[in-house]
Amino acid sequence: MNKNKRLKNPYYQSLIRKMALIVIIVSFTPLVMASCLILDYFHSSYHEKVYAHLGELVQKHQQNIDGFLTERLSNIRFLANSYDFEELSDESFLQNKLTVLQQDYGTVFEDLGVVNEKGLQVAYAGPFKLEKAEYSKADWFKKAMNSRYFISDVFMGLRGQPHFIVSVKSKWQGEWWILRATINFLEFNSLVENLRIGKTGFAFILNREKEFQTKLLIGSISDKKHYMDHFFEAAKVGNKGIHIVEKKDEFGNMKIYVGAFLKNNEWLLVCQQNTTDAFFDLNRVRKIGAVIFLLGGLGIISTAYLMSRRMVNRIATADKEKEMMNQQVIETGKLATIGELAAGIAHEINNPVAIMVEEAGWIEDLLEEEEFKEGENLNEFKRALKQIHTQGGRCKEITFKLLSFARKTDSRAEDVQVNDLIEEVVALSAQRARYGKVLINENLEKDLPFINISQSEMQQVFLNLINNACDAMEKKGGTIEIKTQLAGDYVEVEIADNGPGIAKANLARIFDPFFTTKPVGKGTGLGLSICYGIINKIGGKIDVRSVLDVGTTFRILLPLKKEKAQHTL
């Protein structure tokens, strides 16, 4: 297409690129900046929120567990303080106390036992048959003997089930004894198990040896040592609050670990959650944001491209029009110059023609002399001279008409007989028409009323139309029919040719300024628009009918003078 061809021009291509680029940069820069800023703020605040949430949760549980442990301890301590070794060594009494405890606290207390200094379980109350069990070699016993109160790590012990022990050391008759209680692991475990966050978050407890103190969800824990070190180190530094670490596990999943120390920094409560889970909302928002950003970006880019393309197309059209107009203005100027030149030549040509005619006249005079009278070719001479004379007259006539047209530019309205004007113009273009094998027929209604118009302008209109018709029929020749008649309040002038006609697409534009179908240098595209202007000015009408290959008819309606019209009617 013409349009695309125009846009292929490298200048317009680079213009499109530049405009699109500017639009894209201008719209993307704030978008990207705002997005980054918002994302960053949102990211950090959401992280903070999640961390705070997790921290709070863990802290609560830490307090919970710590509370649980100290409570259990104080239960036992209360027992140990309230009763002495002897009383508690009575198994039925002990059984009684266990029942009371179990009544108060449910199945938390699994059993009770009294162990003497040597590690022998003196009395026992509980489901297992552990009377007289020997604990002197047990790890917990050694530790329990070292402090007044003790809570052991989870271990299997004699019963072969995970459990841990709360013990209180007391002195009776100079000998140390220990009251110990076994805490139901499941009960304890439920404290931690309850700590479930999202889909992947769960908690567990580790001791200093990095052994699990709680039951784990199967397969959900990995190489713990690596991470735990961090918490222990943090603890060493003295940071006793909540520690939050984000690390990759061996599967490459980012995880958040929240740790809090329990039981005098012996145990570590760890809550872990996949970051994808923890930041699920954030990630979702990010994804949505990214999709919006992408779509928006695509929209901006395509809009920028299309818009700049369209605008450049407009510019290209405007440029082309301007170029055409410039060319036509130049063309008009050129033609005007040529016209002026022609007028000048017409002036000057009369002098040499006058001399030629006079010389011919002189020869004619000489032929009158006696000596030539007998001349054989006298008649031929005379005929030739007569011809020179006649042609000289014709020259004069031509230049006279030409100049009278060139000179008449005054737009003063006069009372004019349209037929006279037409005859004048036809005479002016007769020569041209003859060369173009164009026959001009006049069919003028006689005694038309006078019309008040500018003679020179009207002449221009007729000349233009006749010239156009001649141009149209240049190749094949043809006939121009000029008809005048009275039509109501108007004098109607029809100038019809039988040329190739005007294409329908052009028909609507022929009165537009600078519209021309003639090759460059031939027409200015102003002729018909000027005609239109002239006719319009005097309140007349000009219209056109055209059929391809049949011909074109211009019809001009010239208004009669009002009072004159009444006269003639």
Next chain:
Amino acid sequence: MKNIRLLLVDDEINFVKTLVKRMEKRGLFPDQAASGEECLAILEKKPMDVVVLDVKMPGMDGIEVLPHIKEKYPKTEVLFLTGHASPQDGVDGIKAGGFDYLTKPIEFEQLITKINQAYDKIRLMEEKEKEAEFRAGMEQQMIAAERLASLGTLAGTDTPKGGF
């Protein structure tokens, strides 16, 4: 041919020369000038009846020359020639006091006719002048005769009386 004192003024010398030749053949012996200045110079020496003046000439053009001629030689008639095909120049010339105008190329016979007409006009004027002079003279004589007649009458009436 009448003995017309004729001056042809045109910057196209060839044109003038041919015209002169043709006129001489018809018994007219015009003088020639190639410019407005020359025309006035010739008029200084030799008064003319008719001046045929080209409108467009380098230097003084025809329209400019005309008032000078009319001022000094009011009896001289001026006939304009114009190469310009527009009637405007000619009309201007006539308004300024020219006798008539012709456009080039001219019909020779027409030029001669116009010259004759101009000359006739001069002759007519002269005749009128002569007639007027004659009439004035006549009037003078009439008055004188009247006076004598009245004197005669006076004397005549006295005589019979005296006769008595």
